[in-house]
Amino acid sequence: MSEIGSRRRATVHDVARAAGVSLATVDRVLNGRAGVRAATAEKVEAAMLAIGFQRDLSASLLARGRDLQVVFLLPDRSNEFMESLAQAVERRARSAAGERLDLHLRRLRPLDAQALARELDALHPGACDCAVIVGSETPSVLRAVESAQRRGIAVVTLVSDLPGSARRHFIGIDNRAAGRTAASLLGRFCPTGAVAVIAGSLSLRDHQDRLEGFGAVMAAEFPRLELLGPVEGYDEPQQTRSLVEELLARNAGLAGIYNLGAGNAGLVAALTASSPAGAVRVIAHELTPSTRAGLASGCIDVVLDQNPDNEIRQALRAARQSALGGSAKIATDPIEIAVFLRDNLR
Amino acid sequence: MSEIGSRRRATVHDVARAAGVSLATVDRVLNGRAGVRAATAEKVEAAMLAIGFQRDLSASLLARGRDLQVVFLLPDRSNEFMESLAQAVERRARSAAGERLDLHLRRLRPLDAQALARELDALHPGACDCAVIVGSETPSVLRAVESAQRRGIAVVTLVSDLPGSARRHFIGIDNRAAGRTAASLLGRFCPTGAVAVIAGSLSLRDHQDRLEGFGAVMAAEFPRLELLGPVEGYDEPQQTRSLVEELLARNAGLAGIYNLGAGNAGLVAALTASSPAGAVRVIAHELTPSTRAGLASGCIDVVLDQNPDNEIRQALRAARQSALGGSAKIATDPIEIAVFLRDNLR
DNA sequence: CGTGTTTTGAGGTACGTGCCTCATGAGCAA
DNA sequence: TTGCTCATGAGGCACGTACCTCAAAACACG
Numbered sequence: 198m199s200e201i202g203s204r205r206r207a208t209v210h211d212v213a214r215a216a217g218v219s220l221a222t223v224d225r226v227l228n229g230r231a232g233v234r235a236a237t238a239e240k241v242e243a244a245m246l247a248i249g250f251q252r253d254l255s256a257s258l259l260a261r262g263r264d265l266q267v268v269f270l271l272p273d274r275s276n277e278f279m280e281s282l283a284q285a286v287e288r289r290a291r292s293a294a295g296e297r298l299d300l301h302l303r304r305l306r307p308l309d310a311q312a313l314a315r316e317l318d319a320l321h322p323g324a325c326d327c328a329v330i331v332g333s334e335t336p337s338v339l340r341a342v343e344s345a346q347r348r349g350i351a352v353v354t355l356v357s358d359l360p361g362s363a364r365r366h367f368i369g370i371d372n373r374a375a376g377r378t379a380a381s382l383l384g385r386f387c388p389t390g391a392v393a394v395i396a397g398s399l400s401l402r403d404h405q406d407r408l409e410g411f412g413a414v415m416a417a418e419f420p421r422l423e424l425l426g427p428v429e430g431y432d433e434p435q436q437t438r439s440l441v442e443e444l445l446a447r448n449a450g451l452a453g454i455y456n457l458g459a460g461n462a463g464l465v466a467a468l469t470a471s472s473p474a475g476a477v478r479v480i481a482h483e484l485t486p487s488t489r490a491g492l493a494s495g496c497i498d499v500v501l502d503q504n505p506d507n508e509i510r511q512a513l514r515a516a517r518q519s520a521l522g523g524s525a526k527i528a529t530d531p532i533e534i535a536v537f538l539r540d541n542l543r
Numbered sequence: 544m545s546e547i548g549s550r551r552r553a554t555v556h557d558v559a560r561a562a563g564v565s566l567a568t569v570d571r572v573l574n575g576r577a578g579v580r581a582a583t584a585e586k587v588e589a590a591m592l593a594i595g596f597q598r599d600l601s602a603s604l605l606a607r608g609r610d611l612q613v614v615f616l617l618p619d620r621s622n623e624f625m626e627s628l629a630q631a632v633e634r635r636a637r638s639a640a641g642e643r644l645d646l647h648l649r650r651l652r653p654l655d656a657q658a659l660a661r662e663l664d665a666l667h668p669g670a671c672d673c674a675v676i677v678g679s680e681t682p683s684v685l686r687a688v689e690s691a692q693r694r695g696i697a698v699v700t701l702v703s704d705l706p707g708s709a710r711r712h713f714i715g716i717d718n719r720a721a722g723r724t725a726a727s728l729l730g731r732f733c734p735t736g737a738v739a740v741i742a743g744s745l746s747l748r749d750h751q752d753r754l755e756g757f758g759a760v761m762a763a764e765f766p767r768l769e770l771l772g773p774v775e776g777y778d779e780p781q782q783t784r785s786l787v788e789e790l791l792a793r794n795a796g797l798a799g800i801y802n803l804g805a806g807n808a809g810l811v812a813a814l815t816a817s818s819p820a821g822a823v824r825v826i827a828h829e830l831t832p833s834t835r836a837g838l839a840s841g842c843i844d845v846v847l848d849q850n851p852d853n854e855i856r857q858a859l860r861a862a863r864q865s866a867l868g869g870s871a872k873i874a875t876d877p878i879e880i881a882v883f884l885r886d887n888l889r
Numbered sequence: 890c891g892t893g894t895t896t897t898g899a900g901g902t903a904c905g906t907g908c909c910t911c912a913t914g915a916g917c918a919a
Numbered sequence: 920t921t922g923c924t925c926a927t928g929a930g931g932c933a934c935g936t937a938c939c940t941c942a943a944a945a946c947a948c949g
Contacts, residue, residue, distance in 0.1 A: 206610070206640065208905060219928040224907070232926060251640045255601035256905035262934045264552070297601055377886035385824075385844065386731050414886060478731075498731070506876065530852065531889055536882030540723035540760060543877055554935060565898045570937070578896060602935035608904045 207250040216244035227252065264299040267516045270316050270330045271355075273304030276432050276459035277485035278505075279331070282356070285505035289513070298513060301325075308333060314341035322349040327516035329353045329368075334361070334402055351519035353512050356503070357403045366515045366527045370503045372403045375534050376410025376457065379480045382499055382536075383453045384419035386478040390452030393425040393444050397432035397458025407457040407482075422452070430460045438463030445471050453478040461497075462487040468496040484537055492539045502535040553596040562590035573598065610645040613862045616662050616676045617701075619650030622778050622805035623831035624851075625677070628702070631851035635859070644859060647671075654679060660687035668695040673862035675699045675714075680707070680748055697865035699858050702849070703749045712861045712873045716849045718749045721880050722756025722803065725826045728845055728882075729799045730765035732824040736798030739771040739790050743778035743804025753803040753828075768798070776806045784809030791817050799824040808833040814842040830883055838885045848881040 213223045218241060225233045226241040233241075244250075258265075269286050272279045283302060290300040305312045313330065314337040320328055328350055332338045342352045343363040351365040358367040383392055394411060396404045408427055415424060425448065430437035437460035445451060445467065454477055456464050461481050468479065468491070481488050484502040491497030511529040518527045537543075559569045564587060571579045572587040579587075590596075604611075615632050618625050629648060636646040651658045659676065660683040666674055674696055678684045688698045689709040697711040704713040729738055740757065742750045754773055761770060771794065776783035783806035791797060791813065800823055802810050811833050814825065827834050830848040837843030857875040864873045883889075 206905095210905085221908095221929075222927060225927090228907075230908095234926065237926080253605070253643070253905050255604040255643055256934090257907075258601040259599070259605055259904090259934050259936090260906040260908080262907080297599070371887075374887050378884055381884045381886045388734065410886075504879070533850070533881060533889055534887045535879060536884075536887070538724055538727045538882075540727045540756075541717075541720045541880040541882070543879060552935095556935085567899075567938095568897060571897090574937075576938095580896065583896080599935055602904090603937075605904050605906090605934090606936040606938080608937080 206253070207248045208253070209250075211248055212241065212244050212250045215248050216241045258297040261297075264297045265327070265516060265520050266299050266301070266325045267327045267329065267513065268301045268303065268320060268325050270303050270305055270313060270328060270332075272307035272331060274307065277461070277487060278459060278483040279307075281483075281485060282331075282505045282508070285509045288506065289509050293513070298517075300513075310335040310337050314338055317341035317345050317352075320345060320348075320350055325350055326520050327351040327353060329355050329512045329516070331355050331357055332359065333357070333400070334359055338362075351516065353515050353519075355508060355512055357401065365519050366529070368508050368512045368515060368529060368532060369403070370532045370534050372406035373410035375482070375501050376407035376412075377414045378410075378534060378536070379407070379455050379457070379499075379501060380411045380414035380419070383455060383478060383480055384415065384422065386498065387419075387422060387452035389421060390450045391423040391425050391448055392453040392455065393448070393451060394427040395437065395440055395454065395456040395458060395464070396427045396429050397460065398429055399427065401458075404458055411455060411457065425451075427457075430456075430458060430463070432459035434460050434463035434466070436460065436463070438467045441467035442471060445477070451477055454480070456481045459483065461485060461491065465491040465494075465496060469494065484535075484542075489542065492537065492542060495539065498538070500537040502537055503532055504535055508532055552599070553594045554599070555596075557594055558587065558590050558596050561594050562587045604643040607643075610643045611673070611862060611866050612645050612647070612671045613673045613675065613859065614647045614649065614666060614671050616649050616651055616659060616674060616678075618653035618677060620653065623807070623833060624805060624829040625653075627829075627831060628677075628851045628854070631855045634852070635855050639859070644863075646859075656681040656683050660684055663687035663691050663698075666691060666694075666696055671696055672866050673697040673699060675701050675858045675862070677701050677703055678705065679703070679746070680705055684708075697862065699861050699865075701854060701858055703747065711865050712875070714854050714858045714861060714875060714878060715749070716878045716880050718752035719756035721828070721847050722753035722758075723760045724756075724880060724882070725753070725801050725803070725845075725847060726757045726760035726765070729801060729824060729826055730761065730768065732844065733765075733768060733798035735767060736796045737769040737771050737794055738799040738801065739794070739797060740773040741783065741786055741800065741802040741804060741810070742773045742775050743806065744775055745773065747804075750804055757801060757803065771797075773803075776802075776804060776809070778805035780806050780809035780812070782806065782809065784813045787813035788817060791823070797823055800826070802827045805829065807831060807837065811837040811840075811842060815840065830881075830888075835888065838883065838888060841885070844884070846883040848883055849878055850881055854878055 209220060209223050213220045222233060222237060223241055226238050271283055286300060286302050293300055303316060305316060310333055313332050317328060318341055328345060339359060339362045342359065345352050346363040354364045354367045356369045358369060396408060399405055415422065428440050430440050441464055464481060465487050479497045480499045481497055482501050484500050488497055488500045492500060514529050515527050555566060555569050559566045568579060568583060569587055572584050617629055632646060632648050639646055649662060651662060656679055659678050663674060664687055674691060685708045691698050692709040700710045700713045702715045704715060742754060745751055774786050776786050787810055807827050810827060825843045826845045827843055828847050830846050834843055834846045838846060860875050861873050
């Protein structure tokens with residue numbers, strides 16, 4: 198790859214010649230069409246490997262003549278993070294036009310498994326190649342996912358996985374690692390005292406995972422710190438605010454707070470109102486207007502974030518691969534756990 | 544974008560019809576060829592805007608029939624980070640084949656401005672569309688960059704910018720923000736004592752920037768901490784090791800170290816040998832085998848990183864845009880300052 | 890007005906793949 | 920053998936853009 202002015206790239210014609218078969222047969226193998234003997238298919242695949250054939254995506258998409266239809270099913274009126282995910286989809290939809298991607302966004306009632314299942318069932322192949330969903334782990338959703346997959350619609354889970362389901366791929370952070378990271382930082386920040394944990398709902402898998410990671414590192418590395426909670430704020434600003442105010446009132450020596458759920462507007466409001474900035478070390482999740490303000494004012498120390506734009510980009514990569522690559526396993530970059538302080542805000 | 548089964552996308556034919564000109568004229572405008580009156584060009588551009596035309600990248604690349612030639616000029620035998628950048632290029636080179644990108648990697652003697660200038664001068668358009676370089680801010684390099692740009696070769700700076708030059712675009716982190724972040728963390732980690740700064744070379748712009756950011760936050764927010772240094776280790780493990788050993792020996796109460804340069808193998812060696820793990824809070828740059836080991840063993844607390852794969856990806860985006868987009872300004876995602884602890888190692 | 894130059898139009902081929910039809914071959918069972 | 924199915928080959932058109940040639944039209948200038 199170092200020499201400049203390299204030779205011509207291998208095409209399907211070259212594969213056909215190398216395998217000693219016709220173009221039609223190569224095409225059938227390449228696109229998983231029926232009517233090819235196993236022995237012949239192997240011969241073709243060997244030839245592709247031998248001459249290093251790589252399908253030209255540009256030509257492939259062009260020849261297909263039709264754009265990849267990707268439907269995003271995201272919670273509506275939920276929380277700021279879901280809003281920024283939706284915005285990332287819209288941003289991407291504009292530039293995606295040049296890459297033969299057609300993005301569609303549907304917002305659904307948060308935590309309404311029935312609604313999600315209904316939307317999934319309503320998708321029909323031909324009008325939708327891939328569905329990207331944020332959903333909870335309920336029987337109706339699992340069934341709808343399997344049904345969609347069987348109809349030829351690739352399902353990608355976003356942010357919160359459905360490990361037992363038929364979903365094709367998952368895009369999101371390692372939430373256990375996120376919890377560990379929060380503990381590791383909060384432990385170093387707080388010399389002594391008590392640390393409180395606030396969750397959205399422990400029935401959400403990502404929240405559960407974060408809690409586990411946090412607890413493990415706290416127990417192992419910072420046994421000197423007392424753990425309070427977890428308490429649940431159901432990702433609502435009002436409830437979260439009450440919880441935080443109560444925590445601050447009842448625990449004079451509170452050293453740190455880890456909010457592993459959403460509802461950060463309430464967290465910031467309570468902190469701003471009732472305590473001198475900087476008295477309590479605070480770690481929260483997802484960079485949103487609220488947490489950004491919290492970082493700027495100093496009442497939040499660290500925000501752990503999953504970059505929405507990157508998540509959407511990776512989801513689209515997965516969608517493309519599932520459409521082009523047949524049944525090969527999908528490869529996407531892992532989503533990093535971004536750590537933000539006031540000083541490296543993007 | 545929400546409705547499924549959307550209408551056909553606009554093509555050059557539609558633009559021609561809408562503008563009331565021929566296909567040839569649209570083509571001339573689109574590809575910046577001569578022989579079009581200003582008034583006509585404006586008419587065409589207005590039509591493109593009106594019907595929302597977006598050039599089909601797939602078809603465009605296919606029709607061009609030739610791959611985009613991108614040459615990376617990176618320092619050789621330099622440090623682990625440059626090595627991982629090079630590996631990212633090679634990784635990407637494999638998958639880039641399907642996207643009509645042809646990547647070439649040249650390694651040069653580190654900090655040898657003459658060599659870099661010579662390589663740039665040797666590139667000739669037609670065999671190279673875009674050069675991605677990591678270079679220092681010297682007259683010979685600046686001149687070579689300008690010359691390359693004039694010959695029609697887009698120059699993209701990577702990691703370390705050349706702000707005064709004719710370079711087309713810069714890909715890298717905000718190093719001042721990185722320095723601020725280091726100070727913000729180290730300040731929270733260290734209740735009291737002295738904090739030492741180690742640089743590679745203060746003649747490197749990125750190191751200078753980090754130092755400035757670090758010093759600013761330290762002075763403003765943590766005046767209780769005494770600052771030692773900066774000392775220069777010239778990014779070499781041996782020299783860096785000696786510096787650290789000396790620091791540890793002379794300052795019994797040393798609370799923290801910020802190594803804003805490379806040479807981390809020496810840092811880890813010195814820390815492992817002479818001090819009980821965890822006694823000194825340490826922040827370093829770039830996730831490499833050395834810093835990874837340091838995080839795992841506990842002798843490094845935090846690593847600030849710029850993701851090489853992402854940087855290469857963005858550099859290629861810039862290359863593509865400079866090749867296709869004419870003189871429009873290049874848009875890439877900013878490179879985030881990644882923060883790694885033992886617990887969120889990827 | 891004519892002459893020369895510039896701008897525009899018309900139409901073609903090419904890129905590599907997807908997908909279609911039709912013909913022919915091989916293989917098998919009765 | 921005949922009749923059938925299945926595997927494969929041959930070839931063509933399409934996708935949207937790039938780039939080429941040649942001719943026609945519009946314009947500038949004396």
